Amino acid sequence: MIGASILLESLKRVGVDVIFGYPGGQVLPIFDQLYDSDIKFILIRHEQGAAHAADGYARATGKVGVCLSTSGPGATNLVTGIATAYMDSIPMVAITGQVGTHLIGNDAFQEADVTGITRPITKHNYLVKDVKDLAQIIAEAFYIASSGRPGPVLIDIPVDVQRADTEFIWPEKVEIRSYQPTYSGHPGQVKKAVKLISGSKKPVIYAGGGIITSGAEIELKKLAEKIQAPVTTTFMGLGGFPGTHKLFLGMLGMHGTAYANHAVMGSDLIIAIGARFDDRVTGRLDTFAPGAKVIHIDIDPSSISKNIRVDVPVVGDAKNIIDELIGQITELPDTGEWLKTVENWKKKHPLTYKDSTTMLKPQYILQQLWDLTKGDAIICTEVGQSQMWACQWYQYQAPRTFISSGGLGTMGFGFPAAIGAKLGCPGKEVFNIAGDGSIQMNIQELATCVANKINVKVLIFNNGFLGMVRQWQELFYKKRYSFTPITSPDYVLLAESYGAVGIRVTKKYEVRPALEKAIQTNNTVFIDFRIEPEENVYPMVPAGKAINEMIEGLA
Amino acid sequence: MRHTISVLVENKFGVLSRVAGLFSARGYNIASLAVSETLDPSVSYMTIVVDAKDEKILEQITKQLNKLIDVITVMDFTKKEHIDRELVLAKINYTSKDKPKLEAIFSKFVGKIVQHKADTAIVEAVGDEQQIKVLLEELNKFGIKELVRTGKLAIE
Numbered sequence: 001m002i003g004a005s006i007l008l009e010s011l012k013r014v015g016v017d018v019i020f021g022y023p024g025g026q027v028l029p030i031f032d033q034l035y036d037s038d039i040k041f042i043l044i045r046h047e048q049g050a051a052h053a054a055d056g057y058a059r060a061t062g063k064v065g066v067c068l069s070t071s072g073p074g075a076t077n078l079v080t081g082i083a084t085a086y087m088d089s090i091p092m093v094a095i096t097g098q099v100g101t102h103l104i105g106n107d108a109f110q111e112a113d114v115t116g117i118t119r120p121i122t123k124h125n126y127l128v129k130d131v132k133d134l135a136q137i138i139a140e141a142f143y144i145a146s147s148g149r150p151g152p153v154l155i156d157i158p159v160d161v162q163r164a165d166t167e168f169i170w171p172e173k174v175e176i177r178s179y180q181p182t183y184s185g186h187p188g189q190v191k192k193a194v195k196l197i198s199g200s201k202k203p204v205i206y207a208g209g210g211i212i213t214s215g216a217e218i219e220l221k222k223l224a225e226k227i228q229a230p231v232t233t234t235f236m237g238l239g240g241f242p243g244t245h246k247l248f249l250g251m252l253g254m255h256g257t258a259y260a261n262h263a264v265m266g267s268d269l270i271i272a273i274g275a276r277f278d279d280r281v282t283g284r285l286d287t288f289a290p291g292a293k294v295i296h297i298d299i300d301p302s303s304i305s306k307n308i309r310v311d312v313p314v315v316g317d318a319k320n321i322i323d324e325l326i327g328q329i330t331e332l333p334d335t336g337e338w339l340k341t342v343e344n345w346k347k348k349h350p351l352t353y354k355d356s357t358t359m360l361k362p363q364y365i366l367q368q369l370w371d372l373t374k375g376d377a378i379i380c381t382e383v384g385q386s387q388m389w390a391c392q393w394y395q396y397q398a399p400r401t402f403i404s405s406g407g408l409g410t411m412g413f414g415f416p417a418a419i420g421a422k423l424g425c426p427g428k429e430v431f432n433i434a435g436d437g438s439i440q441m442n443i444q445e446l447a448t449c450v451a452n453k454i455n456v457k458v459l460i461f462n463n464g465f466l467g468m469v470r471q472w473q474e475l476f477y478k479k480r481y482s483f484t485p486i487t488s489p490d491y492v493l494l495a496e497s498y499g500a501v502g503i504r505v506t507k508k509y510e511v512r513p514a515l516e517k518a519i520q521t522n523n524t525v526f527i528d529f530r531i532e533p534e535e536n537v538y539p540m541v542p543a544g545k546a547i548n549e550m551i552e553g554l555a
Numbered sequence: 556m557r558h559t560i561s562v563l564v565e566n567k568f569g570v571l572s573r574v575a576g577l578f579s580a581r582g583y584n585i586a587s588l589a590v591s592e593t594l595d596p597s598v599s600y601m602t603i604v605v606d607a608k609d610e611k612i613l614e615q616i617t618k619q620l621n622k623l624i625d626v627i628t629v630m631d632f633t634k635k636e637h638i639d640r641e642l643v644l645a646k647i648n649y650t651s652k653d654k655p656k657l658e659a660i661f662s663k664f665v666g667k668i669v670q671h672k673a674d675t676a677i678v679e680a681v682g683d684e685q686q687i688k689v690l691l692e693e694l695n696k697f698g699i700k701e702l703v704r705t706g707k708l709a710i711e
Binding site for chain 1: 564565568569572573576580614615618619621622623624625626627
């Protein structure tokens with residue numbers, strides 16, 4: 001069997017049903033095999049879109065997303081998407097063609113040292129030099145991508161290896177002596193955690209993306225209800241706890257709710273689960289939660305005690321460890337007073353905005369979207385103000401319903417990710433919340449949507465600005481709007497020219513009907529919402545401040 | 556503080572670059588690095604010496620090293636009992652009349668002349684960090700024309 005067939009056969013063995021990619025000179029043998037393969041192939045319009053689509057597919061389904069490109073520029077175009085997946089611990093396998101082994105290092109046409117370029121942004125990568133190793137490498141790549149703390153793995157396959165012939169031997173089991181992730185928590189550490197929880201009076205659960213990766217949402221809810229602790233999630237953790245639950249505080253950190261930040265700062269115990277105390281969460285480190293002891297549960301030992309001092313580290317899988325905690329906690333903490341205090345913060349510092357009858361407010365649009373869908377939809381986002389509003393104003397009920405680039409903050413992520421999510425979950429309504437800046441970064445994927453009948457609904461919050469940067473310029477750079485005003489094409493005409501549907505909304509009363517029409521339309525829809533140009537995202541913790549020193553001004 | 560770290564890795568292409576990348580990405584210079592095969596030819600042993608300005612960053616680096624798929628074990632020898640040695644080859648100014656002086660030096664250190672041509676000798680010496688430091692000061696009295704060092708090797 002030739003290398004290209006081994007590749008596709010191996011992909012089938014690991015359960016791949018869709019590949020996002022783009023052909024080119026050094027992947028011709030693979031594309032020749034794809035021509036009559038039963039694996040679905042989605043021809044994207046830019047390789048960056050392929051990586052984001054594979055990522056969106058992975059986030060929506062929990063399966064490994066797969067993207068494929070040629071060597072050189074095809075591969076370097078994947079880089080932003082690979083880095084995005086790496087920062088958010090998303091299981092992905094990127095397959096790149098490479099020039100023939102005899103040409104590697106010769107500055108051959110469309111050659112780039114892709115394993116070198118992607119080394120710091122992949123969990124692992126491979127250059128396949130011998131076709132005999134190919135099946136083993138693919139099996140390892142999928143195992144590494146999806147186990148432990150997941151992440152992207154890249155396989156670089158020279159074109160002569162794709163053509164070379166060998167016997168296909170599929171390894172039924174993958175074992176790597178130097179890679180053995182820890183799944184169950186150390187019993188001694190779990191005991192210590194139980195003791196801290198029982199002795200606490202003001203506990204807060206701080207849950208991150210690890211809840212979603214681990215599939216621990218049910219356990220998390222049980223734990224919170226058992227110990228009656230309020231729950232805040234990180235950006236990556238949204239959907240890991242029901243957004244309408246009375247113990248839920250919303251997201252914490254720079255654009256988190258004021259009450260989540262107050263609760264964390266005032267707590268005597270932080271139970272961190274699958275979160276990494278990112279700088280957007282902690283604000284100024286030496287002021288963070290001064291009275292709190294910290295239990296940190298994470299599958300990645302390098303996340304623990306990286307930014308803040310941890311009292312009880314527990315390395316392992318969130319689901320296993322929460323389950324252990326629930327089983328072992330017999331003495332329940334008395335949190336009655338604490339919950340009252342938290343409730344007061346909720347009342348005193350609610351999430352709010354100044355509505356308008358004349359201007360279109362982005363928060364209002366999201367409230368309408370929530371009202372129409374009640375959490376039964378997948379919300380993808382781009383990056384910036386629109387993204388932060390989408391975190392604040394939609395109550396995610398279930399894991400894998402909020403898909404957004406967190407760690408890397410990649411503009412242009414949302415639209416192709418929505419394509420991946422829709423392919424992974426065809427029965428779900430998929431929205432992309434976009435700004436007029438971000439949507440223009442991968443707008444070419446409109447063609448992919450229309451050609452493949454992938455009906456995603458893109459809600460463009462069009463304010464004529466790169467809004468988040470403008471907000472910083474307004475607050476910290478004396479309103480000197482340096483290169484943040486941005487022009488757009490006519491999105492309605494643009495959508496129509498691609499064969500999609502475009503709707504323009506300028507008035508408040510048009511919002512609801514437009515959203516309803518978008519949902520009913522069996523096509524990709526762009527809605528151009530002309531929103532208030534200088535609306536800000538609040539609350540906001542300025543850089544270098546403690547997280548309870550928020551600007552809470554109404555926009 | 557100067558740290559000596561040993562890393563047991565899969566003996567494959569690209570591994571050294573993965574390991575080195577974790578130091579360079581944080582602006583850490585590797586002071587010395589020795590790599591060789593072990594008894595098991597599929598495994599290599601690296602001894603890395605690095606000056607850590609911030610112990611927390613070094614702790615992060617060792618944790619990240621452990622995360623690399625091709626890394627089998629990582630050990631920081633700094634606070635552990637261990638033996639370390641370095642080999643140096645030095646080309647020094649030397650004539651036969653210097654023999655007693657050099658012999659006096661080598662009575663205190665592990666080393667010898669490996670080549671003597673006209674007014675130059677190449678000497679080899681083995682020792683721990685402090686010994687090598689003192690030895691080099693002694694040899695410098697002859698005038699060192701060229702010096703190569705293996706970098707430190709360490710074993711528990």
